[in-house]
Amino acid sequence: MSTVSPLVRNGQHVTAHHERLTKQDLLEIYRRLWFARLFDEALYDAKKKGRLRRGNVYSSRGQEAIMVGTTYPLREDDFVSPIHRDMPVFVFRGMRLEEVMCQVWGKAEAPTRGKDSWSHMGDISKGIIHSTSMLGSTIAVACGVLWAQRMDGRHDRVLVAYTGEGATATGPFHEGLNFAAVHKLPLIVVVENNQYAYSTPVELEVPTETVAERALGYGIPGYSIDGNDVLEVYDAMCDALEHARAGKGPVLIECVTYRLLGHADHDETRARQYRPVAEIEMWEKRDPIPRFRTYLLSTGLFTEEELPNPPTDIAEQIQRAIEYAINAPDPEPHTALEDIYDEHAGVSRCVK
Amino acid sequence: MREVTFLEAIRLAMWEEMERDPNVFIIGEDIGRMGGAFGVTEGFLARFGPNRVIDAPISETAIIAVCVGAAAVGKRGIAEMQFIDFISYAFDQVVNVAATYLYRSGGKTPMPIVIRGPSGGYVGGSLYHSQQYEAWFFHVPGLKVVQPAFPDDAYGLMKAAIRDNNPVLFFEHKYLYRRIKGPIPDAHEDYIVRLGEARIRRYGNDITVITYGAMVHFALEAAQRLEREGISLEVIDLRTIKPLDMDTILESVRKTSRVLIVHEAPKTGGVGAEIAARIVEQAFEWLDAPIMRVAAKDSFVPFAEPLEKFVLPSVDDIVAAARELAAY
Ligand SMILES: Cc1ncc(C[n+]2csc(CCOP(=O)(O)OP(=O)(O)O)c2C)c(N)n1
Ligand SMILES: [Mg+2]
Numbered sequence: 186m187s188t189v190s191p192l193v194r195n196g197q198h199v200t201a202h203h204e205r206l207t208k209q210d211l212l213e214i215y216r217r218l219w220f221a222r223l224f225d226e227a228l229y230d231a232k233k234k235g236r237l238r239r240g241n242v243y244s245s246r247g248q249e250a251i252m253v254g255t256t257y258p259l260r261e262d263d264f265v266s267p268i269h270r271d272m273p274v275f276v277f278r279g280m281r282l283e284e285v286m287c288q289v290w291g292k293a294e295a296p297t298r299g300k301d302s303w304s305h306m307g308d309i310s311k312g313i314i315h316s317t318s319m320l321g322s323t324i325a326v327a328c329g330v331l332w333a334q335r336m337d338g339r340h341d342r343v344l345v346a347y348t349g350e351g352a353t354a355t356g357p358f359h360e361g362l363n364f365a366a367v368h369k370l371p372l373i374v375v376v377e378n379n380q381y382a383y384s385t386p387v388e389l390e391v392p393t394e395t396v397a398e399r400a401l402g403y404g405i406p407g408y409s410i411d412g413n414d415v416l417e418v419y420d421a422m423c424d425a426l427e428h429a430r431a432g433k434g435p436v437l438i439e440c441v442t443y444r445l446l447g448h449a450d451h452d453e454t455r456a457r458q459y460r461p462v463a464e465i466e467m468w469e470k471r472d473p474i475p476r477f478r479t480y481l482l483s484t485g486l487f488t489e490e491e492l493p494n495p496p497t498d499i500a501e502q503i504q505r506a507i508e509y510a511i512n513a514p515d516p517e518p519h520t521a522l523e524d525i526y527d528e529h530a531g532v533s534r535c536v537k
Numbered sequence: 538m539r540e541v542t543f544l545e546a547i548r549l550a551m552w553e554e555m556e557r558d559p560n561v562f563i564i565g566e567d568i569g570r571m572g573g574a575f576g577v578t579e580g581f582l583a584r585f586g587p588n589r590v591i592d593a594p595i596s597e598t599a600i601i602a603v604c605v606g607a608a609a610v611g612k613r614g615i616a617e618m619q620f621i622d623f624i625s626y627a628f629d630q631v632v633n634v635a636a637t638y639l640y641r642s643g644g645k646t647p648m649p650i651v652i653r654g655p656s657g658g659y660v661g662g663s664l665y666h667s668q669q670y671e672a673w674f675f676h677v678p679g680l681k682v683v684q685p686a687f688p689d690d691a692y693g694l695m696k697a698a699i700r701d702n703n704p705v706l707f708f709e710h711k712y713l714y715r716r717i718k719g720p721i722p723d724a725h726e727d728y729i730v731r732l733g734e735a736r737i738r739r740y741g742n743d744i745t746v747i748t749y750g751a752m753v754h755f756a757l758e759a760a761q762r763l764e765r766e767g768i769s770l771e772v773i774d775l776r777t778i779k780p781l782d783m784d785t786i787l788e789s790v791r792k793t794s795r796v797l798i799v800h801e802a803p804k805t806g807g808v809g810a811e812i813a814a815r816i817v818e819q820a821f822e823w824l825d826a827p828i829m830r831v832a833a834k835d836s837f838v839p840f841a842e843p844l845e846k847f848v849l850p851s852v853d854d855i856v857a858a859a860r861e862l863a864a865y
Binding site: 240318319354383391515516518519520 | 574622
């Protein structure tokens with residue numbers, strides 16, 4: 186790999202791994218960006234129309250390039266731990282869309298059987314590590330997952346843990362990253378720096394100029410990159426993967442982006458009060474999807490027709506999954522008391 | 538008198554205490570610029586400025602630790618947990634640092650801190666936005682635990698908590714925030730509800746119901762329903778869970794000889810267990826029936842509606858338990 190300086194600002198020194206992507210790859214990346222966007226829109230719409238009556242919808246609008254760019258170069262046996270603004274990642278890593286929608290609607294066949302909400306789910310068989318609401322917590326949990334791989338001699342499986350920039354202020358974020366760095370675990374922390382933690386601007390969460398500078402304290406590479414450029418995200422991720430798989434320890438990638446909507450669907454009015462509207466409009470112009478489309482067209486490899494805007498089949502697929510979830514059975518009340526203890530003595534279940 | 542929501546009562550109490558005492562400050566996530574996730578601290582930043590209204594990073598440990606350090610040198614911090622569930626990150630600061638401070642300083646350094654935040658279920662908040670953690674703190678010496686049910690109590694208790702020289706955990710049931718309205722005294726009356734005093738919210742003869750928080754409203758509804766059946770409930774709103782007002786409890790028990798304890802937190806290891814034990818210790822000969830408890834089932838608070846309903850106690854549960862007790 187290229188020599189990585191401990192701190193990479195503005196995406197400098199990132200190797201242009203994306204040059205090896207085929208036309209097919211680029212098309213798939215384009216479709217995934219749209220999938221993330223349309224997924225978000227469909228759930229917002231369902232909430233607004235009262236078809237989704239419980240739980241918040243945390244939008245990832247504007248942050249799609251991060252989810253797509255970080256998951257695309259992963260191996261099937263790698264791990265991810267998505268959080269509240271990463272719903273599409275569950276699908277990119279192999280969960281069925283119907284399953285994900287059942288989770289959102291709290292249905293019996295959801296991965297949590299209706300016990301928990303939204304992104305608080307996982308599937309160990311697919312390498313998806315569960316999160317809770319407790320921000321930052323997964324960064325430390327990741328260390329245990331990776332340590333177990335070391336115990337099994339599988340040193341090159343990487344775990345990608347997502348976090349907002351706000352959550353980097355928590356204790357478990359620091360403890361987890363410090364542990365991973367001390368033991369050189371292949372942990373890649375993707376910081377989705379969308380400039381706000383709820384209403385709190387990044388400068389009240391992080392004292393340094395970039396979040397990437399936090400990496401200095403752990404002696405690990407820190408990247409600060411354009412999170413709205415899917416190929417730059419892809420490139421940084423490829424660098425980080427090489428580093429982590431080579432046994433050199435964790436990497437922190439700060440993807441600079443913007444939360445175009447409110448903290449959650451209930452926050453739309455206030456989010457236009459605690460943030461300058463001009464700022465929102467400025468970031469709307471940096472929307473990662475049209476940006477990538479313009480790039481693709483500029484390569485000369487694609488015609489306009491090859492890049493539908495948006496691809497209609499994706500919206501239909503999402504809508505079908507929503508209908509499926511709405512019609513799926515609710516959990517039986519008594520199941521609330523199931524799964525509090527596991528009665529299968531001494532048997533490890535569901536290991537990836 | 539002012540007619541306000543439960544939320545507004547808490548807001549006004551903090552506001553007036555901050556006007557009265559320049560040592561009082563508030564700290565939490567999104568409490569300044571936005572005025573809090575639920576709007577409890579709306580307008581505080583503009584009125585009291587950034588030195589007394591601190592928008593903290595997502596760092597529950599630091600939020601409470603800042604209150605501890607400031608209290609050690611004479612300030613009075615009010616820490617908001619955006620949801621009380623997140624206090625688990627700061628557990629050490631609460632139980633090992635704040636609770637013990639006076640004790641380990643040889644009685645020289647009091648710890649006036651209020652830790653407040655929305656608690657409780659019935660809103661589809663799922664596992665980490667629904668919990669009632671009072672039992673965790675009830676167990677710890679040095680802490681006081683409060684949970685009001687009505688605006689006037691919320692108002693008077695918040696003022697008392699701010700003036701108290703000990704760490705006080707102040708649970709605000711989010712279900713009550715905007716649903717419950719009521720009169721509170723005017724600012725100049727300097728109204729205080731002393732910590733450690735229960736209040737009988739409804740007088741009755743047959744069964745003593747001991748409860749707090751949102752369950753007070755459930756108990757009052759149950760009492761109304763049972764009245765038609767000729768069963769008369771006396772509803773004690775504890776208001777302060779620790780220290781417990783045993784005098785009020787025992788006096789009522791001696792009148793009714795039947796006890797029903799209701800809380801929203803899971804039954805096992807809940808506050809109800811302690812109350813029941815004390816009644817048995819102190820008024821055994823007055824009891825005509827076993828003490829009964831209505832509480833959440835021993836589970837987390839799940840997301841899906843049928844699950845949440847199944848786990849959390851209901852008015853029907855209280856009615857059924859009271860009928861059983863009355864028939865004893
Ligand atoms: C420990 C903890 N404290 C507070 C919260 C409440 N909360 C949920 S999301 C959020 C903001 C998170 O900001 P950031 O980490 O930047 O992620 P973003 O939502 O911007 O993607 C807060 C304060 C929480 N979930 N966990
Ligand atoms: Mg953020």
